[in-house]
Amino acid sequence: MDCGRRNTKKYSFRCPDLKESRKRASFILDPLDFKKRHGKLLSILSTDVVEGLLSVLVQFYDPLYLCFTFPDFQLVPTLEEYSHLLGIHVSSRVPFSGLEEIPRYHLIAEALHLKKSEIEAHWVKKGGLFGLPSDFLIKEATAFAQAGSVDAFEVIFVLLIYGLTLFPNIEGFVDVNAIRLFLIGNPMPTLLGGGINYNPALACRQLGFPVRGKPSNTLLEGIFYQEGKDPQHLKPKIMHAWHNVHRKGRFELGPCNCVALEAYTLWVRKRALEFKMPYPCERPMSMVVVEPLTLPNQDVEQLEDALVKMKQEKDMWEERFHALSKKHEELQLESKDKDALIELLEGRIVDQLVLEKTQMKASFETEIRRIRRNYASLSRSSNVVRDP
Structure with missing residues (x-):
């Protein structure tokens, strides 16, 4: 029975103008040191949004179960994935709920x-x-950078990344929520629990635990509210739930094996048909039992010769594979050595620049003192001449 296909939908995605913020990234003299303090915010800032890929991916989004549904599996955004992308550890507590007072x-x-x-x-x-205009923050960050105030520049620069890249809301504006998160210093798990749909019951498989069947309807129940329109007072309930998380371990979830049993895959396929996901459903293949055949001696000899040739070819390809694998390992080691050398050279260059700056400063101060001494000497000489 052909259930038809769901029409694809066109979505527009917010792409904030990050040109000015990206220009200010050139003021960061030591990206590795910046990464140690702030994670991968620089790489996030330099990442371009490909609307085509997002438009394709969103066609697979299942709003009922808050996940991406494919022919026989599902994907759910998780805290661990966002933590890896940002290079920021997942906090064991909820640092931000949206109910806090304006700082x-x-x-x-x-x-x-x-x-x-x-x-x-x-x-x-x-x-x-409420919030601060981004052009005001960019102006202040630039002034601090040009004055050599590294710490002051970095904090404003990080706030701009929070407000314009991680939590964009209004064009050219860093709102109070982004400022709150910046003051806390750790947006995890706010990225997921403060505004991104999350259905942990469907994340077991991608986290490495077995899925035996369809999750219960209670675990799949979705909750949605719009900021400023919350007649059922759902937001405090959601925040209460995030402050009272029930953790599960291997005793409840089972050993790590990523297995999905047939009861689960059948349920996923059924859901895909119901929601008319934008891909053709493949019919299951039926197994055909074939009776064994008796071959004449001549055919047996030919078959044995063919098997010998196949084994020889297999051995030849295995030798090539091992040779290529060894070459690949050598190239990887060579690449690591080059990366280490580059990092060492970068460190030496920075050290050299700092040394030269210190020497120039010392030379400048020495010259100032010499000019002042000469000026004082001339002043004393002038006084002697004028006062006979």
Whole structure:
């Protein structure tokens, strides 16, 4: 029975203008040191959004179960994946719920190395949320960078990445939620529990645990609310649930083997048919039992010769495979050595630049002192001449 196909839908994705923020990345002199303190925020900032790929992927999104459904498996965004992408460890607590008070001006100013009056002057409201314009933050970050204030530049630069890349809301605006997350310093698990759909009952297989059958309807129940429109007061309930997570281990989930039993795969295929996922459903292949044949002696000899040739060819390809594998390992080791050399050279270059800067500063200060001494000597000489 042909159930038909669901029509594909066209989606538009928010692509914030990051040109000015990316330009400021050139002020970071030591990317490796920056990565140690802030994770992979630089790589996130330089990543371009490919709308075509997102448009294709979103066609497989199943809004009922809050996951991506494919012919015989499902994928769910998880905390661990976001943690790997950002290079930031998953926090064992919920650092942000959205119910917190707006941070005070002096706290924001202190964190950004700015004056309280500057925050007050630029604190505006857009789209129902307070925040700071990105052009103001970019201007201040540039001024700190040009003045050599590395720490002050970095904190504002990181805030811009939080507000414009990780949590974009309004074009050219860093809203108060992004500022709150920045002040906390750890957006995990807010990226997933503060605004991204998450159905952990369907994530067992991709986390390495077996899936024996269809999860219960209670575990698959979805909850949705819109900010500012919450007549059922769902948001406090959701925040309460995130503060009272029940952890499961191998005793409940079983040994790691990534096995999915037929009861689960049949349920996934049925769901795909019901939702009319945009791919053709393949019919299962039926097994045909064939009676064994008796071959004449001549055919047996030919078959044995063919098997010998096949074995020889197999041995030849195995030798080539081992040779290529060995070459691949050698190239990998050579690549690691080159990476280590590059990292060492980068460190030496930075050290050399710091040394040269120190020497120039010392030379400059020595010259200033010499000029001052000469000026003082001339002044004393002038006084002697004028006062006979």
